[in-house]
Amino acid sequence: MVHLNINDFIAKHVTERSESLFKSDLKINHDVLQNRIDGRSVLVIGGAGTIGSSFIKALLEFKPGKLYIIDINENGLTELTRDLRSSLGLHIPEDYKTYPIDFGDNVFEKLLHKEGSFDIVANFAAHKHVRSEKDHYSIEAMIENNVLRTKRLLEILSENPPRHFFCVSTDKAANPVNVMGASKKLMEEVLIAYAQQMPIATARFANVAFSNGSLPDGFLQRLMKRQPLSAPLDVKRYFVSPQESGELCLLACVLGEPRDIFFPKLAETQMKTFSDIGTALLREIGYEPDFCQNEEEAREKSRQWAVGGLQTSNLKPQTSNLKPQTSNLYPVYYFESDTSGEKPYEEFYTEDETVDASSYQALGIVKGKPNYTLIELDSIFSQIQQLFQSNTTDKHSIVQLLTELLPNFQHIETGKNLDQKM
Numbered sequence: 001m002v003h004l005n006i007n008d009f010i011a012k013h014v015t016e017r018s019e020s021l022f023k024s025d026l027k028i029n030h031d032v033l034q035n036r037i038d039g040r041s042v043l044v045i046g047g048a049g050t051i052g053s054s055f056i057k058a059l060l061e062f063k064p065g066k067l068y069i070i071d072i073n074e075n076g077l078t079e080l081t082r083d084l085r086s087s088l089g090l091h092i093p094e095d096y097k098t099y100p101i102d103f104g105d106n107v108f109e110k111l112l113h114k115e116g117s118f119d120i121v122a123n124f125a126a127h128k129h130v131r132s133e134k135d136h137y138s139i140e141a142m143i144e145n146n147v148l149r150t151k152r153l154l155e156i157l158s159e160n161p162p163r164h165f166f167c168v169s170t171d172k173a174a175n176p177v178n179v180m181g182a183s184k185k186l187m188e189e190v191l192i193a194y195a196q197q198m199p200i201a202t203a204r205f206a207n208v209a210f211s212n213g214s215l216p217d218g219f220l221q222r223l224m225k226r227q228p229l230s231a232p233l234d235v236k237r238y239f240v241s242p243q244e245s246g247e248l249c250l251l252a253c254v255l256g257e258p259r260d261i262f263f264p265k266l267a268e269t270q271m272k273t274f275s276d277i278g279t280a281l282l283r284e285i286g287y288e289p290d291f292c293q294n295e296e297e298a299r300e301k302s303r304q305w306a307v308g309g310l311q312t313s314n315l316k317p318q319t320s321n322l323k324p325q326t327s328n329l330y331p332v333y334y335f336e337s338d339t340s341g342e343k344p345y346e347e348f349y350t351e352d353e354t355v356d357a358s359s360y361q362a363l364g365i366v367k368g369k370p371n372y373t374l375i376e377l378d379s380i381f382s383q384i385q386q387l388f389q390s391n392t393t394d395k396h397s398i399v400q401l402l403t404e405l406l407p408n409f410q411h412i413e414t415g416k417n418l419d420q421k422m
Contacts, residue, residue: 004285006210006220010241013280014209014216014272021240021264022247024361029255036164036254037062041095043118043162044069045103045153046125048076050211051168053083054246055122055253057090066095068115070108071125074100104149109156117160122253123153123167126184128213130172133179133340134417136395140388143398146183147190148381154194161198166253167191169202169261171238171346174353177412178340182402185409192259192368193377201256204263204348204366206238208245215274219281226305228298229282229289229330230422231274232337236345238266251363259368263348265357271345275334282330290329295422301331339416350408380405 011018020026026033037059044059046052047069056069071077077098084090101108103125127142150167157165169188172181191200210216219229240248244264252262279289292298337344349355349366356365372380387393387401399411 007241007243009281009284010209010239013284014239014277015241015244016270017241020247021244021266021362022251025251025363026247028361029251033250033254034062037064037120039063039065040119040163041066041117042068042120043112043116043122045071045121045123047071047098048073048080049124050208050242051245051249052122052124053080054208054242055124055249056080056084056246057087058243058246058250060084060090060092063091063093064120065093066118067093067097068111068118069098070101070103070111071098072100072102103153104145112156117162119163120253121157121162121165122249123150123165124249125149126168127180128170130178130180130339130342130418134395134419136393136398139179139395139398140393142180143183143186143384146180147187148384150187151190151194151377151381154190154197154200158194158197163199164253164256165198165200166249166256167200167202168249169204171204171206171263171348172343173204174347174350174408176406176409177343179399179402179411182406182409182411185406186402188261188368189370189372190377192370193372193374195258195368195370199256199258201252201258201260201262203248203252204261205245205248206240206264206266206346208242209239209277211242211245216277216281219278223285226302228292228302228422229278229332230295230298231278231332231334232342233273233275233334234344235337235342236271236273238264238271238346240264248363251360256365259370261349261366261368263364263366265362265364268345275332278332278334282332287328287330289332289334292331292333295333298331298333298422305329305331333422338414339418339421340412340414342412 042064044052044056047056048071077100081098084092127145132138132142170184173185173188176182176185188202191202194200215231222229248264256262282289290301292301354367356367359365387397403409
């Protein structure tokens, strides 16, 4: 039997760090964090996801007095609560509530007015996948969630501002090549503009290893279903662990100055390809990759292999027992990337941005500068909404408008999207 612990695997094969990247910064700033969190009221939006839940776990060490969590994933909220109450050392406040509510709904606005004010508000609700870029329907939903609802949230909060507001961004907002990254860059412009009304910080960070819906998480799903692993060979990404993702956001949220955009200090040599992670995972459980030339071959080999194959019915996100079959080959299909919006590498800041690299040991800060006033943003959003209401709107017209609004947006269009891949 092979015992697989995902956290140990991430530390050994993905981040190659035995302890958190942010351990020193957390230790140095522990007293400040304690002073700003202890007894405070906290609202977390999108808290059932990987990053949001990791933020909550990092937060609870500092004993907030009130914690409300919003997420549209009702099952995710249920599991989050079970996880928190089953974990050792987490200080869950008496006033702890979870709500399966969309933060764009009227009932959420009612909750804010009736249950506020909150000292700390952190928003993790987002369309985060490049694959969400398909056509004008999916793009409209993405911009609505990532940008327009964020602006509406800030308008409501400005009536009674929190001490700290945080909204998660992405490394893909730096020189974006896909609509997801462009939407997050536009969201950053909104945050920076509203930072004159309340303390607002954000963070661009690396891929979160084995986060919900990620390709590495998909590897576990494929193993459970006895399906082939599939990944690009040529796409390199930075990675942080789920724990590190929550700690980064906590540091940015509570310690950040208005308009600060935090990012992890990672060397280019620390980037990994998804195919490397897939191969390392197979070898960790006693297999070697059986390289296939196309998806059809991979599916057929997987069908043949599955008879008497890997016992994966009990595979869980944290730990599992895997029983290798007689053959130690597992079908994989690794390929050159050819889908829209894929950048071969990642970056956290651009040449024209001002960076503070000295305030923290493992964190850098882009010092955000306002490019738009609130009045100008209103005009921009009016243009966006008029475009969405037009009967002739298509993906190209939306991309064209985003390119006009964001000079660094250089969209990569190939005519293919990730939904056309295994």
